[in-house]
Amino acid sequence: MTVLRLLIMSGFAVMFLYPFVWLLSSSLKPRGQVFDNAIPPKTWMFSNYVRVWQELPLPAWVLNSVFIAVASATLVTLTSAVVAFGFAYFRFPGRRILFGVLVATMMLPGAVTLVPNYLIWKALGWLGTTVPLWGGSLFGSAFYIFLLRQYFLGMSRDLFEAARVDGASYVGLFWRIAFPLARPSAIIVWIFEFQASWNNFQGPLIYLSFGGPSSYTVPLGIAYAMTMYSPTAGGHGDYQYVMVASLLVTLPMLVIFMIGQRYFIRGIATGAVKG
Amino acid sequence: MPASTPDRALGGRARGQKRRRPSSAGRREAIAGLLFIAPWLIGLLIFTVISMGWSLMLSFQHYDLSTGVAKPAGLANYALLFQDPRIGLSLRNTFVYAVLAVPIDIIFALILASLLNSVKRATGIFRTIYYLPKMTPSVATASVFLLLLNGNTGAINRVLGWFGIPGPQWLVDPLWVKPSIVIMTLWGVGGTTVILLTALQSVPIESYEAAATDGANRVQQFFRITVPLISPTLFFLVIVNTIAALQVFDQAYLLFYRDDKASAPDAALFYGVYLFQQAFQQFNFGVAAAMAWLLFVIIMIITGIQVFVGNKLVYYGGDNR
Numbered sequence: 001m002t003v004l005r006l007l008i009m010s011g012f013a014v015m016f017l018y019p020f021v022w023l024l025s026s027s028l029k030p031r032g033q034v035f036d037n038a039i040p041p042k043t044w045m046f047s048n049y050v051r052v053w054q055e056l057p058l059p060a061w062v063l064n065s066v067f068i069a070v071a072s073a074t075l076v077t078l079t080s081a082v083v084a085f086g087f088a089y090f091r092f093p094g095r096r097i098l099f100g101v102l103v104a105t106m107m108l109p110g111a112v113t114l115v116p117n118y119l120i121w122k123a124l125g126w127l128g129t130t131v132p133l134w135g136g137s138l139f140g141s142a143f144y145i146f147l148l149r150q151y152f153l154g155m156s157r158d159l160f161e162a163a164r165v166d167g168a169s170y171v172g173l174f175w176r177i178a179f180p181l182a183r184p185s186a187i188i189v190w191i192f193e194f195q196a197s198w199n200n201f202q203g204p205l206i207y208l209s210f211g212g213p214s215s216y217t218v219p220l221g222i223a224y225a226m227t228m229y230s231p232t233a234g235g236h237g238d239y240q241y242v243m244v245a246s247l248l249v250t251l252p253m254l255v256i257f258m259i260g261q262r263y264f265i266r267g268i269a270t271g272a273v274k275g
Numbered sequence: 276m277p278a279s280t281p282d283r284a285l286g287g288r289a290r291g292q293k294r295r296r297p298s299s300a301g302r303r304e305a306i307a308g309l310l311f312i313a314p315w316l317i318g319l320l321i322f323t324v325i326s327m328g329w330s331l332m333l334s335f336q337h338y339d340l341s342t343g344v345a346k347p348a349g350l351a352n353y354a355l356l357f358q359d360p361r362i363g364l365s366l367r368n369t370f371v372y373a374v375l376a377v378p379i380d381i382i383f384a385l386i387l388a389s390l391l392n393s394v395k396r397a398t399g400i401f402r403t404i405y406y407l408p409k410m411t412p413s414v415a416t417a418s419v420f421l422l423l424l425n426g427n428t429g430a431i432n433r434v435l436g437w438f439g440i441p442g443p444q445w446l447v448d449p450l451w452v453k454p455s456i457v458i459m460t461l462w463g464v465g466g467t468t469v470i471l472l473t474a475l476q477s478v479p480i481e482s483y484e485a486a487a488t489d490g491a492n493r494v495q496q497f498f499r500i501t502v503p504l505i506s507p508t509l510f511f512l513v514i515v516n517t518i519a520a521l522q523v524f525d526q527a528y529l530l531f532y533r534d535d536k537a538s539a540p541d542a543a544l545f546y547g548v549y550l551f552q553q554a555f556q557q558f559n560f561g562v563a564a565a566m567a568w569l570l571f572v573i574i575m576i577i578t579g580i581q582v583f584v585g586n587k588l589v590y591y592g593g594d595n596r
Contacts, residue, residue, distance in 0.1 A: 002394060009390050013404045019419045019462065020407070022430060026422070035428040083315040088285050090308025091301075098312065105323055109574050111522050111547060112567045115554050116329040117322060139318020153286025160285075170307045199412040201525050206555055219414040226418055227534045239422070246415035253410040261403065268466065269473035 023250070027243035034239045045240065052244045060214040061221040065198060065249075068133045068217060073194040076137035077186050080144035085174045087145070088152035089160065099149075106142045118206060132207045133200070133217075137193070144189045147267065151185040152178055188267035191260050195253060218249040333564035340558045352565035362566070364541060365549040366573075368453070372545065373520035376457045381512055384467035389497075391468070392475040402472065406465035417529035420459045421446070431458075446530060449542035456526050456543075467512055474508035475501065503590040510585040517581065518574055522547050546570060 026034050027048060029041040036042070052058060087099055121132040160173050168176065179186070204220040213224060222245050229235035229242060257264060309316075334352050336345040356362050387405055391398050408416070423430050424445040432442030443451040445458075478501060486496050502509070524547035531539040532548055535556070550570070554563035 002396070005390055005394050006397070009394065009401050012387065012390075013401060016404055016408055016462065016465075018430075019416075019423060022423065023415070023419050035422055035425065037428070037430045037433060079314045083312045086308050086311025090304055090311060092305035092308035095308070098316075101319070102315065105319065107518075107578070108323065109518060109522055109571060111550060112330060112571045113322060113326040114550070115333065115560055115563050115567060116326040118554070119329060119333075119560070120321060120326060136318065136322060138314065139322070140315045142315075145315060150286075153284060155285050157283040157285050170311075174311070195410065199414075201413050201529070202551070205528075206551075209555075219412050222414045222418060223529060223533050226421070226529075230534060230537075232537050233534060239418075242418050246418045250411050250415045253412065254407060257407065257410045258403070265402070265406075265469055265473075268469050 020250075023243055023247055027240060027247050029240055031236065031238055031240060034237075034243065048240050048244050052241045055238070055241050056221065056225055056245060057214045057216075058218075058221070058245060058248070061216050061218045062248075064130065064208075064215065065217040065219075068130050069194050069197040071134040072137045072197040073190045075134065076141050076144060076193045077190045079138060080140040080189060081148050081179055081182060081186060082174065083140040084145045084148035085152055085178050088149045088155075089173070089178070090170075102142050102145060106146065114206075121207070127207070128211060130208070133203050134197070141193070144193070147189060148182060148185050151182050155181060184263060185267075187260065188263045191256060191264055192267060194256065198249075198253065218245065222246055222249060330564045330567060333561050334568055336561050338560040340560060348561055352561045353569075355562055356565055356569055361544060361549060365544045365546045368542060368544055369521055369523065369546040372453050372456060372523060373517055375453060376460050376520050376523075377513060377516045379457060380460060380464055380467055380516060381471075381509065383461060384464050384471050384512075385509075387464065387468045388471035388475055389501075391472050402465075402469065405468055408462045409465040411463070413525035414529060416459055416462065417526060420455075420462075421530055424455050424458070447540065449540050452531075452540055452542040456523070456530070459526050467516070470508060470512065471505065474505040478504045506589045507591060510581075510589045513585070514578055514581050517577060521570065521574055521577070524548060524551065 021039055022037070025039045025041055028044055028046065029036070029038075029048075030043050030045045033042060087095065087102075117132075118127075121127055121135075126132055126135065155178065159177060163173055163177055199219065200217075201219045201223070204217045205223075208215050208217065208220055213221065216224060222242060225242050225245060226239075227233050227235075229238045231237055333345070335348055335350070337348045337351070338345045391402055391405075394401075422428075426432060426442065426444035426447060429442075429445070431445070435442040445451045445455040482500050482504065483496055486500050491499060523545050527543050527545045527548050528551065531543040532552075546566070550563055550566045553559045553566060
């Protein structure tokens with residue numbers, strides 16, 4: 001039985017891995033052979049990986065993507081932790097109601113605020129910059145606040161009372177005790193947000209499309225390249241460069257997952273079980 | 276989560292919490308607490324309260340993006356929702372996709388999670404492999420599947436050909452457009468799988484042992500023990516995945532609407548795509564706002580029905596919470 005199961009599971013594993021192998025193989029093919037489904041390529045074109053940097057404004061895209069994702073992830077981790085600690089440690093009137101509101105906002109479909117948020121960023125004068133893509137992180141994010149609060153709630157109150165007696169300020173309680181202790185959860189939040197931001201397509205499509213290609217992120221740039229190389233748009237079908245770029249945008253995510261896997265899976269499960 | 280909760284954890288209902296404190300200290304603590312949550316409160320005000328209010332207002336206005344002038348429109352934008360045949364079309368497409376994608380995704384995930392759970396060896400490596408597609412940016416998924424699903428040269432039809440099955444024109448034939456997107460979604464089934472695997476692992480082994488002594492076979496055990504015990508997780512997944520399916524955008528846009536010079540099949544016009552077009556290509560912000568509210572109401576109604584039905588079906592353990 002176990003052997004049969006392992007065989008079936010291996011079959012599925014091949015199915016899930018095949019598109020990655022296909023992508024890697026296509027990225028190494030010359031123009032006319034990208035679609036020939038040959039694994040390995042008939043003609044090896046390692047030069048694609050050099051040429052792509054001249055063909056497409058890839059350095060600018062990578063820089064934009066890295067900046068936005070790091071800014072988003074770092075800001076949202078810090079602010080969400082501060083707010084989560086506020087909900088977990090302090091007693092103030094309206095705490096329960098406000099936390100209920102926070103949970104309710106997690107259910108709000110993003111489509112509803114898409115248009116007005118665009119107008120808010122316009123009113124603030126930040127259209128045409130990357131600010132709309134990471135500025136929201138300054139205010140924390142409901143799901144992450146929820147996740148981190150759960151973690152803080154498990155900490156001993158005595159620990160904080162003792163620190164108070166020793167003269168620690170509230171900020172000190174958070175920065176010296178709570179936040180360092182919550183590091184496993186903070187890492188989950190950081191990875192989640194980095195992934196969400198790095199993979200984000202609709203946001204850059206709305207906020208960066210109207211600038212020149214050099215202001216794009218990698219995902220938006222790949223979509224642009226797909227169209228640019230398409231024969232209907234006057235391109236020559238150089239999809240091998242799209243494949244190289246697609247591989248490059250995927251690779252950091254796979255590496256982050258491999259390294260942070262244990263934290264990551266736990267975070268997904270916690271979110272689901274509590275939600 | 277810390278493994279053991281201390282007696283006086285911050286979240287515990289320890290008696291100590293109720294002890295008297297000097298009121299000035301209490302006030303200081305309350306102010307500090309509000310200051311700590313202030314970032315979220317400000318964000319809530321701007322990006323939820325003001326945003327939703329503005330969205331509601333916009334839906335009753337004709338808004339001109341270039342001048343920033345808004346003229347009252349009465350119910351014109353909402354009336355348009357019923358007159359524009361593409362609204363009905365996009366809603367139908369979206370529902371069909373959701374009805375296909377949500378159950379298939381959960382059933383497939385349940386099969387994978389059960390397999391992972393039943394094998395003691397190498398679970399980790401298989402779990403990693405199944406999850407990897409979920410990490411892949413949608414744009415990379417689209418660029419690969421655009422070519423894998425190609426009716427003439429794509430690898431998927433070639434594999435079908437080995438078995439003598441003539442593959443359809445996935446991305447051209449209106450009938451196969453939605454299944455194409457379901458296939459792309461299924462590649463990322465690992466997210467749902469990992470959540471279900473966690474639920475399966477939390478089912479106590481004793482429940483199976485008891486059932487086995489009662490003579491229940493594996494299939495009976497699965498439907499009488501496993502499914503009820505993981506039903507809260509299944510319920511959660513149905514709701515969350517439905518809400519996501521109703522807002523589907525990336526895959527449809529990347530496969531069919533990326534190139535505004537190429538014509539896209541009507542079958543691929545999803546509500547999220549049409550909303551985006553109205554807002555950011557036609558700049559009909561009033562119509563887009565009305566569309567957003569319609570979607571909001573639809574999502575609330577569907578979620579409401581699911582919660583109502585779910586509460587009758589879901590097993591929450593002895594105390595019924």
